[in-house]
Amino acid sequence: MRPLCPCRSCCCLLLFLSLGVQGAPEAAPEQVHLSYPDEPGSMTVTWTTWVPTRSEVQFGLQLTGPLPLRAQGTFSPFVDGGVLRRKFYIHRVTLRGLLPGVQYVYRCGSSRGWSRRFRFRALKNGPHWSPRLAVFGDLGADNPKALPRLRRDTQQGMYDAVLHVGDFAYNMDQDNARVGDKFMRLIEPVAASLPYMTCPGNHEERYNFSNYKARFTMPGNTEGLWYSWDLGPAHIISFSTEVYFFLHYGRHLVERQFHWLESDLQKANKNRAARPWIITMGHRPMYCSNADLDDCTWHESKVRKGLRGKFYGLEDLFYKYGVDLQLWAHEHSYERLWPIYNYQVFNGSRETPYTNPRGPVHIITGSAGCEERLTPFSLFPRPWSAVRVKEYGYTRLHILNGTHVHIQQVSDDQDGKIVDDVWVVRPLLGRMMYL
Ligand SMILES: *[C@@H]1O[C@H](CO)[C@@H](O)[C@H](O)[C@H]1NC(C)=O
Ligand SMILES: *[C@@H]1O[C@H](CO)[C@@H](O)[C@H](O)[C@H]1NC(C)=O
Ligand SMILES: *[C@@H]1O[C@H](CO)[C@@H](O)[C@H](O)[C@H]1NC(C)=O
Numbered sequence: 001m002r003p004l005c006p007c008r009s010c011c012c013l014l015l016f017l018s019l020g021v022q023g024a025p026e027a028a029p030e031q032v033h034l035s036y037p038d039e040p041g042s043m044t045v046t047w048t049t050w051v052p053t054r055s056e057v058q059f060g061l062q063l064t065g066p067l068p069l070r071a072q073g074t075f076s077p078f079v080d081g082g083v084l085r086r087k088f089y090i091h092r093v094t095l096r097g098l099l100p101g102v103q104y105v106y107r108c109g110s111s112r113g114w115s116r117r118f119r120f121r122a123l124k125n126g127p128h129w130s131p132r133l134a135v136f137g138d139l140g141a142d143n144p145k146a147l148p149r150l151r152r153d154t155q156q157g158m159y160d161a162v163l164h165v166g167d168f169a170y171n172m173d174q175d176n177a178r179v180g181d182k183f184m185r186l187i188e189p190v191a192a193s194l195p196y197m198t199c200p201g202n203h204e205e206r207y208n209f210s211n212y213k214a215r216f217t218m219p220g221n222t223e224g225l226w227y228s229w230d231l232g233p234a235h236i237i238s239f240s241t242e243v244y245f246f247l248h249y250g251r252h253l254v255e256r257q258f259h260w261l262e263s264d265l266q267k268a269n270k271n272r273a274a275r276p277w278i279i280t281m282g283h284r285p286m287y288c289s290n291a292d293l294d295d296c297t298w299h300e301s302k303v304r305k306g307l308r309g310k311f312y313g314l315e316d317l318f319y320k321y322g323v324d325l326q327l328w329a330h331e332h333s334y335e336r337l338w339p340i341y342n343y344q345v346f347n348g349s350r351e352t353p354y355t356n357p358r359g360p361v362h363i364i365t366g367s368a369g370c371e372e373r374l375t376p377f378s379l380f381p382r383p384w385s386a387v388r389v390k391e392y393g394y395t396r397l398h399i400l401n402g403t404h405v406h407i408q409q410v411s412d413d414q415d416g417k418i419v420d421d422v423w424v425v426r427p428l429l430g431r432m433m434y435l
Contacts, residue, residue: 137329
């Protein structure tokens with residue numbers, strides 16, 4: 001074959017040009033994921049590149065053909081705390097003016113490299129629709145049992161959003177943050193199609209939670225440590241239980257978060273007629289009946305009773321403001337509690353304990369799968385423990401309307417079988433406090 005170019009320098013030029021068209025691999029977006037910025041009609045796209053490039057999202061309604069809409073954003077460099085000080089660039093672009101419930105196609109990147117095309121459905125607006133969520137915690141890059149089924153569910157359009165209740169990758173900072181990269185690539189088939197909403201867990205602790213804060217984009221201005229958002233008939237509050245345990249990063253964080261929680265709960269209660277459900281998510285539970293020495297196995301757990309058993313405890317706060325449902329993880333198992341306050345069971349009635357419950361309902365769902373495998377339960381369940389499942393899986397949460405919520409536990413060990421199924425029913429009025 002005849003050489004394409006007669007001299008070495010034009011060969012270089014040709015090579016350069018062809019790279020310019022296809023894009024340098026360092027400029028190609030990866031680890032693409034979505035989050036909802038708590039602004040009706042919007043969605044944020046976050047991704048990573050290895051060199052600084054512009055941040056653009058092209059989107060539209062057609063699967064094929066040109067993508068007519070454009071949104072620009074910004075990027076910020078992130079330097080991991082490991083010895084290699086690996087540096088990468090996190091891009092954030094918020095799409096606005098989306099039509100509620102409509103499916104969009106998008107790609108992200110810059111002229112130096114584009115992602116493949118992804119699809120998502122814009123969230124509906126207002127309180128009068130029925131959001132479906134996948135909820136789980138403790139999903140690792142190693143042994144991510146729930147992920148294949150979550151992918152299939154996502155492709156079938158089963159959910160509107162994901163709640164990942166802390167503990168990612170195990171750990172995102174590990175191997176100079178390469179484990180974080182691997183994890184973010186693994187979840188892309190789910191997280192690039194659904195808003196992937198998070199809270200920090202103990203495994204994010206390294207370098208003051210910096211991998212967590214940098215990689216996710218949650219609403220508010222606390223780098224995802226605590227925030228809240230509205231979704232259909234629910235107000236969802238995400239917070240950090242970790243501020244109670246890693247005090248060396250700042251004791252002031254416990255107090256700041258507590259005061260924020262209180263004012264957010266007050267606001268949510270003013271709006272309660274419109275959005276009756278208040279749902280919290282935090283990593284470490286107040287109660288659990290696992291056979292380990294975790295905080296939740298102690299009678300006066302820190303999350304429940306606060307620092308030194310009396311400062312900034314969350315059980316009283318959540319009870320006082322009538323929180324309906326509390327989602328937790330950390331224990332690698334599934335446990336549902338009877339409605340509870342201060343170790344007392346407050347069933348609505350013996351026949352229908354979750355109809356008009358007189359205390360909050362707790363769900364612990366941390367069995368999505370990670371290298372640490374499953375956590376055993378104590379031999380004898382406590383009187384406040386309703387259901388315990390030591391199997392890999394995740395939770396489906398269907399917020400049907402202002403009075404009815406459906407909770408199901410999917411078992412991956414049993415090929416997707418529903419191993420727990422319960423409705424929580426609360427009247428529209430009288431939800432600001434439990435009486
Ligand atoms: C850790 O991060 C929080 C905010 O994300 C900050 O307020 C705090 O001062 C940091 N602590 C240290 C020791 O850097
Ligand atoms: C709550 O309801 C469950 C289911 O009917 C029952 O087993 C349990 O004993 C009840 N607890 C109390 C304190 O009434
Ligand atoms: C919610 O849905 C349930 C089941 O369909 C129904 O019985 C109930 O009346 C609905 N509540 C509201 C407030 O629409």
